[in-house]
Amino acid sequence: MSFADLGLSDELLSAVTGAGYTEPTPVQKQAIPSVLMGKDLIAIAQTGTGKTAAFVLPMIDILGEGRTRALMPRSLILEPTRELAAQVAENFEKYGVNHKLSMALLIGGVQMGDQVKALQSGVDVLIATPGRLMDLFQRGKILLTGCDLLVIDEADRMLDMGFIPDIEEICTKLPKQRQTLLFSATMPPVIKKLADKFLTNPKQIEVARPASTNVNITQWVVPVSGQKKRATLERLLEADDLNTAIIFANRKTTVRDLNKALQRSGFRSGEIHGDMEQPQRLAELDRFKKGDINILVASDVAARGLDIKGVSHVFNYDAPWHPDDYVHRIGRTGRAGAKGAAFTLVTPDDAENIDNIEKLTGHKIDRYDMGGAPAEAEAPREEKPKREDRKPAGRKKAEEKREKAPVREREAAPKREPAPRREEAKARPPRRDERDEGPDEGWNGPVPDFLNFTLSE
């Protein structure tokens, strides 16, 4: 089955060809024709399956007909995080090049004034995180009565983040006669109940076993003691085939400390977590995408949905507390048919977490041998290759860059960083504020240009 068989317009088919896609993915084959027919849909599909295009493509054709009205968006897409919302907006931009649709993003952390202005002129598509949408709604800045197409994306993630009451309330503000599409990687009972309540006779599709992991990703666990974690990680980062890597840690403080430590060791690393302001988060992602840095230390805020090409390695500096998070974290590599590698550092305290991951995925993860010595131990000094040879590409490049930098820049660089804080010694269940998954709303920076625009203008 080709894209042309799905019932999409010629303008859209040309945009899809422009995006380089030759064949629809299974979720697209199953979803697009029924969405075009106006049916409700429940799709059990993980990120990486092409699910975003499965709703964005038919929406563009549906919204191609009709006109916008001030303050009354014609369709609404709910996303759990700002990053996912921004990514969906980018998809609209990419696939909507031949359409004149207007779009607005309502996400926490962007000045409300600019978002309200965008709404006042009327939009075809509103992409929002639930918290910010409710906030604007309660201030009377938005009417949802003209919104007859609703997408609830990453519903299980919404559940994890405590957004379900907001979503229920939002559903009651929309017209009863509407089309609703619900996407979720898994279907826990609460989501099933939500679907029963707010969807009408939906078509149900499932494209991958929930919580399955990608066969293109080679997975390893690396047994290590708490004290040796960083040294072990640095050795793994020196792998020849490492191109770009995301390193996940369970706590925001660990993300910050680890990034500082890696930078001190000469790695070209950056960080992303929920305590950062939105422009900083986007700028850091941008540096990673552009290759200014090749290592991104991240909290789980970056675990789901983020689609960055060419991530060769994922490292779990901490074994995730929830097995679902493991599947989402390692899914940042091995994308679009590429090969990837995922390493999870495992201290004796993490045994139960690994058991749970293996139960969920139905797959025993191989133990990685760090080179003859007990896996957690450093190689004996004399056996180490010469220092120059051990430098990872990223580290060498960083040094070259430093050497080439003008003297003033070099002098301005801090000579010594404070010593890193000791890592939390023992894994324990996270407090809500330590984990990085709460609804993250609320800074007042300028709106990045790409977040507010009209398609094809």
Ligand code: AMP
């Ligand atoms: P998603 O599951 O929406 O996060 O999409 C995962 C990746 O698949 C994104 O990089 C999309 O650009 C890409 N993609 C979506 N549809 C197709 C397709 N039909 N052929 C090839 N790549 C696709």
